Amino acid sequence: MVRIRLRKTGMRHQPSYRIVVADKESPRDGRFLEIVGTYNPTTDPFTIEVKEEKVYEWMKNGAVPSESVTRIFQKVGLMDRFERFKKGEALEGLLAEAKTAYEKHAAKA
Numbered sequence: 001m002v003r004i005r006l007r008k009t010g011m012r013h014q015p016s017y018r019i020v021v022a023d024k025e026s027p028r029d030g031r032f033l034e035i036v037g038t039y040n041p042t043t044d045p046f047t048i049e050v051k052e053e054k055v056y057e058w059m060k061n062g063a064v065p066s067e068s069v070t071r072i073f074q075k076v077g078l079m080d081r082f083e084r085f086k087k088g089e090a091l092e093g094l095l096a097e098a099k100t101a102y103e104k105h106a107a108k109a
Contacts, residue, residue, distance in 0.1 A: 004058060005066040006039065007032060016040040019050060019069060021058050034058075039072060045108050048076055052098045056085050077101050 001024040008029060010016040019037035026032065036058070037050035055073075059065070059082060065073060073079045081094045 002033070002058070002061075002063040003066055004036065004055065004063050004069050006068055014042060016042070019072075021063055045105060046072075048072065048102070048105070050076070050078065050098075050102075052078060052081070052095060053091065056082060056091070060086075076105060 002021060003024050004019065004021050005028075006017040007020045007022070008015055008017055017039045018035050019039055020032040021034045021036060022030070022032035034054065036054045037048065040047040050073075055078065070079065073082075076098075078098070081098060085091065085094055
């Protein structure tokens with residue numbers, strides 16, 4: 001089974017994460033298939049960059065996000081956009097909406 005999950009990077013007490021697609025059996029910081037984004041919880045508000053077209057592709061093919069990644073994706077609205085993508089909405093419109101959502105989130109800082 002393929003999962004979308006966090007891979008820890010950064011120093012002790014200053015974590016940052018890569019959002020990766022990996023086999024469920026591989027260790028947290030072990031082998032992965034593809035990097036689809038980054039997440040930094042230490043900034044206020046948290047910093048996130050996601051390649052949404054890659055996430056949609058992997059989820060469409062059966063990849064399941066972990067609980068923590070699902071919570072992060074829900075905070076930025078990615079899960080709602082993915083549901084609309086599954087119902088047939090155009091990818092270009094969703095990606096444009098995502099870009100404005102990420103810029104709005106970054107502007108809160």
